[in-house]
Amino acid sequence: MSSSSETHQSQHPAFYMVVVMLIIMAIGPIALMFVNSFKLDVDIISGTSGLLFLPTIQNYETALCDVLPYEMEHLDFCALKFGGAFVNSLVIALVSTILTLVIGCMAAYALVRFRFMGRDAVSGSTLMVRMVPPAVLLVPVFGLWNNEFCISKTSWLGSLIRDEFGGRGDVCLAGTHSGIILIYVAMNLPFVIWILQSFIVQVPRQLEEAARMDGAGPFQVFFKVVLPLIKPGLAAAAIFTFRIAWNEYLLASALSDRDTKTVPILIVNNMSEFNVEWGVIMATGMLLAIPPIIFTLFASRQIITGMTAGAVKG
Amino acid sequence: MSTATFNRLTPYLFLAPAVVIMALALLYPLGYMIYGSFRAWDPSQALGESTFVGLANYVTLWNDPSFHESAGVTLKFAASVVSVEMFIGVGLALLLDRNIRGMSVLRTLFILPMMIAPVVVGLIWRYMYHPSVGIFNNTLKSLGFESIDWLGQHALLAVILADIWQWTPFIFILSLAALQSLPRSALEAARIDGATAWQQIIHIKLPLMMPVLIVTGLLRLIDAFKVLEVILVMTEGGPGLSTEILALRISRTATEFRELGVAAAMSNYLLMMLLVLTVIMLAYNRVQEYRAARAIRIIEEDI
Known part of the structure; x- marks a missing residue:
């Protein structure tokens, strides 16, 4: 790494112009979505561009109508169930x-x-797993989760679940939260193992041996000595896993049922309708984008570590 | 169980959950897919109930013109996004590799586009490309130009542009990291010998960055084959088949046409394509790594 010296070179004004242009290009579209999410559809369609409009949170209210505790005047029927999808x-x-x-x-x-x-x-093996597109997993995962990874409804556990939660047929992974979680964990494990490995290598062995001398078992050594020392690696791994699980659409859409739909699925479903309600869809898009944006603003260093670890050695 | 046996078993206990999950949810499904690709299989039946058809699925696809078109679109998309993104990303890294104030803020802002959901990226761009309310056509109109039918006639170009917006920062960040980890001695030596900025870039920086650039390109290429949500939201593969990349076609074959066997065979074709590309890139990387190492040696002997 280059040392960050205190003196900054001064640059040609044209250079700063280029930098400003790049920033506008990078975040302009996101800012556009942000602004539009506070506009009524009339304002969006009339094309009164710029900032001359009355900001409203009506779009967010419409999107979250199923979890907000109060009645909305502009809405007599809560069609979009984004609140539940957010919880999922x-x-x-x-x-x-x-x-x-x-x-x-x-x-x-x-x-x-x-x-x-x-x-x-x-x-x-990390590279091999990264090579597999989610679309390739779609067919087998759909088949397995629906037909093979099931408990018969006549078995002890199966009948217990059916009595408890209702429903018909055998108890299968498809349509449950656990089914979606299982595939996300499997997809992310190789990358996480690989990132964490590079952090664990740097933990001095002597520390662990000292703890062992004091009578700590292998699990205690791991949780009390190693874990606290690899926090930056954990942060990077956590952000990458969360991002994939939070943003993923394809496998979730194949595996979820009516009650376990996630936000990306609802956004895609609403986009494919003929008349897109831009304001509301932008609001939901914004809500979906907020957690990753917050992570980026607060942990960009860890994200860059995680990203560069893949290609740049040292 | 004695403490000694417990200690000996520890590593296996630590590894077991990861191994079980990956075997169950990655390896088994992949095997299942290969097995299923030889069968006439629809979603209403279990795989065991389907009939064995040999290579029929593969042959059907091999002779299917729309499959060819999809494969062509996929290759065109991947080749254009990777080459344009490499060009712009590396160029920006060379330009911005200076000691300026606020570099970390700049990098933070640049990674925002790739952190947000592909579904949201598709949504933003579909709005911006919109024929009447979109910002592109509004700007064109206010400047007195004809509006452009972005998601119709120029759909492939439109999705390529969206991908370039989202992923050029990835190349930029990785090339910048590569630039900053170059051996200072080599750059110092070139400067002392009076090499101009251009000469430094072409003869020193680029060749030394090459191994990292190839891996970066490879990662980007692999990911370009996975793009699905952005295109699904923007064009749904249309108009016609003009933006229907293979990943999208697989999902449509499985969910709309309900031909799981054919979709599995298509998945296999896609995997084989990726495997071949990866092997070629890795072999090329070996060659370049060797060359870079030799270049550093020669430069350092010169000093």
Whole structure:
């Protein structure tokens, strides 16, 4: 890494012009969505561009009508159920992130400390998994989750679930939160293991041995000594996993049913209608974009670490 | 269980969950897909109930003109986005590799587009391309030009532009990191020998960055084959088949036409295509890495 010196070179004004143009190009479209999400459809369609409009949160109210506690005057029927979808998205993304981190961390630790596989083997398999497009997983996952990964309704556990939650047929993974979470965890594990491995390698062995001398078992050493030291790596891995689980559309749309739809699915469904309500759709898009934007603003260094680790050594 | 056995088992206990999940949810599905690609299989039946048809699915696709068109669109899309993004991204990295104030803010703003959901990216661009309310046509009209039918006649160009907006920053960030980790001695030596800025870029910086650039290009290429949501939201593959990339065609074959066997065979074709490209790029990377190492050696011997 280059050292960040205190003195900054002064540059030609044209250079700053280029930089400003680049910034506008990069965030302009997002800003446009942000502004439009506060406009009524009339204002969007009339094309009164610029900032001459009365901002309103009506679009957000329409989008979240099923969870907001009060009645809305502009709405007599709550057609969009985005509130429920947000809860689904949040549950799925958070649980997959936590599971991936815990499982990936343990695996990475075992790979480093007990020398099963070299780093080359892990990065090779990471690349192989990264090569598989979600569309390729669509067919087999749809088939398996619907037909093979099931518990018969006559078995003890199956009948228990059917009595408890209702429904017909065998109890299958498809249509449940766990079904979607399982595929997200599997998809993200190789990358997470690989990132965490590079952080765990840097933890000095002596520290662990000292803890072991004091009578700590392998699990205690892992949780009390190693975990606190690899926090930056955990942050990078968490953001990447959350981003994929939060943004993913294709597999979620194949595996979810009426009650487990996530936000991207609802956005796509509403976009394919003939008359797009731009204001509302922009508001939902904004709501979906907010968590990743917050992560980016607060943890851009970790994100860049995670991104460059793939290609740039050292 | 004694402590000693427990300690010996620890690594396996630590690895077990990851291995089980990946075997169950990645390897098994991939095997299942390969098996299914030899069968006439529709969503209402379990795979075991379907009939074995041999290579029929593969042959059908091989002779199917719309499959050819999809494959062509995929290759065109991937080749154009990767080459344009590499060109702009590396160019920007070379331009902005200076000690300026606020570089970290700049990088933060640049990574925003790739962090937000592809579905949202598609939504923003579909709005901007809109024939009557979109910002592009409004600007053209106010400047007195004809409006352009972005998502009709120029649909492929439109989705390529959206991808370039979203992913050029990726190349930029990686090339900037590569530039900043170049050996200072080599650059110093070139400067002392009186190399101009252009000469430094062409003879020193680019060749030394080459290994990283190839890996970056490879990662981008792989991801370009995965793009689906942006195109789905913007054009749904149309008009006609003009933007129907393979990933989209697979999902439509499976969900709309309900031909899981054919979709599985198509998935296999896509995987094979990716595998071949990856192997070629990695082999090329080996060659370039060797060359870069030799270049550094020669420069350092010169000093």
